[in-house]
Amino acid sequence: MSNTNKPRPTIKAVRGTRDLLPDQTPLWNKVEATARAVFARYGFGEIRTPIFESTELFARGVGEETDIVSKEMFTWEDRARAASEKAQSLTLRPESTAGVVRAYIEHKLGETGQLQKLYYIGPQFRRERPQRGRYRQFWQIGAEVLGPQTSGSDSPLRDAEVLEMLASLLDELGIRDWKLELNSVGNTEDRARYNIALKEALAPVKHLMCPDNQRRAETNPLRVLDSKDEADQEIINALPKIADYLGPDSSSHFSQVLAALDACGVPYHLNPRLVRGLDYYTRTTFEFTVTTGLGTQNAMLGGGRYDGLSEMLGGPKAPGIGFAIGEDRLILTLQAQNEADIKAAQEAGAATGAGAPDLSHLEIGVPKLDAYIAPLGVAQNPAALKLARDLRAQGLTIEVGDGSFKIGKSFGFADAIARNIILLGEDEVASDTATVKTFATGEQVKIERSQISNRLKS
Numbered sequence: 245m246s247n248t249n250k251p252r253p254t255i256k257a258v259r260g261t262r263d264l265l266p267d268q269t270p271l272w273n274k275v276e277a278t279a280r281a282v283f284a285r286y287g288f289g290e291i292r293t294p295i296f297e298s299t300e301l302f303a304r305g306v307g308e309e310t311d312i313v314s315k316e317m318f319t320w321e322d323r324a325r326a327a328s329e330k331a332q333s334l335t336l337r338p339e340s341t342a343g344v345v346r347a348y349i350e351h352k353l354g355e356t357g358q359l360q361k362l363y364y365i366g367p368q369f370r371r372e373r374p375q376r377g378r379y380r381q382f383w384q385i386g387a388e389v390l391g392p393q394t395s396g397s398d399s400p401l402r403d404a405e406v407l408e409m410l411a412s413l414l415d416e417l418g419i420r421d422w423k424l425e426l427n428s429v430g431n432t433e434d435r436a437r438y439n440i441a442l443k444e445a446l447a448p449v450k451h452l453m454c455p456d457n458q459r460r461a462e463t464n465p466l467r468v469l470d471s472k473d474e475a476d477q478e479i480i481n482a483l484p485k486i487a488d489y490l491g492p493d494s495s496s497h498f499s500q501v502l503a504a505l506d507a508c509g510v511p512y513h514l515n516p517r518l519v520r521g522l523d524y525y526t527r528t529t530f531e532f533t534v535t536t537g538l539g540t541q542n543a544m545l546g547g548g549r550y551d552g553l554s555e556m557l558g559g560p561k562a563p564g565i566g567f568a569i570g571e572d573r574l575i576l577t578l579q580a581q582n583e584a585d586i587k588a589a590q591e592a593g594a595a596t597g598a599g600a601p602d603l604s605h606l607e608i609g610v611p612k613l614d615a616y617i618a619p620l621g622v623a624q625n626p627a628a629l630k631l632a633r634d635l636r637a638q639g640l641t642i643e644v645g646d647g648s649f650k651i652g653k654s655f656g657f658a659d660a661i662a663r664n665i666i667l668l669g670e671d672e673v674a675s676d677t678a679t680v681k682t683f684a685t686g687e688q689v690k691i692e693r694s695q696i697s698n699r700l701k702s
């Protein structure tokens with residue numbers, strides 16, 4: 245006999261993933277709508293690439309030695325389903341730049357001769373240690389600008405435009421206290437020279453460092469610079485700085501980026517250690533950090549130039565620059581700012597002895613529905629659904645109850661989610677009318693069915 249009475253264990257969301265419920269998604273949608281509107285003003289079009297790609301793409305694009313590729317990818321061997329198919333190694337995308345550049349190459353977007361300005365919004369996957377602001381499935385809002393050199397894709401103006409757009413977007417979203425940290429990691433030749441200098445400087449001290457850094461010191465010394473290992477920080481801070489190894493081309497490019505930012509009034513801080521955790525970067529690299537809401541995970545977004553990435557993926561020369569905003573972190577920051585504002589407004593109200601301040605402009609959540617229709621008996625259910633259909637067709641937001649509910653329960657449900665309740669009894673159905681009560685004023689009227697939508701809209 246099967247043991248049907250024993251409760252089954254519940255199944256929870258996987259560690260590092262989370263559900264976004266309807267009281268949270270309005271803010272996400274608002275952020276995404278604002279980003280789309282800003283991107284449109286700068287001539288960006290949306291690109292949607294697959295959530296999984298061949299593992300090789302990230303190994304070659306992001307780099308074998310990076311934390312992302314060496315430890316954090318969700319990779320599996322996808323077996324062949326038919327003799328005509330090959331088994332292949334696939335990976336959930338840990339970032340989208342490699343996929344966007346793959347799509348640029350695959351669809352020969354460079355052959356248009358035009359600068360490509362592409363943006364994306366979507367989930368990314370990294371097997372990181374979960375904590376506030378760090379998840380295994382997280383969302384990014386990102387954009388890439390790339391094209392053949394003749395399209396102006398390697399102009400310092402592109403770098404400055406992307407940074408100025410980000411400053412405008414964060415301002416428009418109401419993010420306060422952002423800080424733009426900026427560096428140049430040079431071109432391939434500058435980096436080759438710098439790598440030699442780093443290796444030399446690391447040789448006498450690397451045995452004092454953690455095993456990861458000892459390995460990186462050999463294979464990819466630049467990665468040592470973004471190590472978070474506490475004990476190694478003193479050694480890392482004393483290493484040579486990339487700024488001293490930039491050739492004339494990279495130096496001139498970087499100073500033109502800074503001059504354009506100065507002209508636009510976008511403030512920045514130079515950070516010589518900002519090499520970023522992905523191998524494809526050349527010349528300009530940047531991060532925007534914030535002080536509210538993120539704790540140690542204070543990088544809200546990051547990006548930079550990747551002039552050689554297309555060639556690394558077998559494509560034509562296509563210099564580019566882009567960024568990705570951590571949407572989860574952006575939302576956490578907005579929520580923390582909002583909480584701080586509410587607290588400050590309450591304290592200010594208390595200090596002046598004024599009544600409770602009106603904080604409605606700070607509320608971010610689910611908007612109330614226009615009306616809740618309460619049929620007063622089961623017999624009125626069909627008429628209630630028909631009325632809901634008519635009102636929704638006119639653009640109103642409506643919920644319908646059930647005639648078996650007690651009237652008190654209907655009022656309770658309605659008050660929680662809607663601005664009005666529409667009562668539909670036997671009389672109302674027979675006389676083509678309805679009783680509408682508005683919660684804010686307490687006013688109750690019996691009106692013609694045809695007048696309801698005007699009343700709800702007023």
Ligand code: HAM
Pocket residue numbers: 338339340341370372377378379380381382383384386387388521522543544545546547548549550565566567568569570571572573
């Ligand atoms: P990234 O710095 O690896 O760059 O990620 C960009 C942003 O994504 C970070 O600043 C952070 O806000 C967010 N992020 C990263 N990992 C997590 C996580 N585990 N949980 C929550 N948020 C996270 C890139 O991904 C590059 N593709 C950016 C880029 C575009 N560079 C050029 N074009």
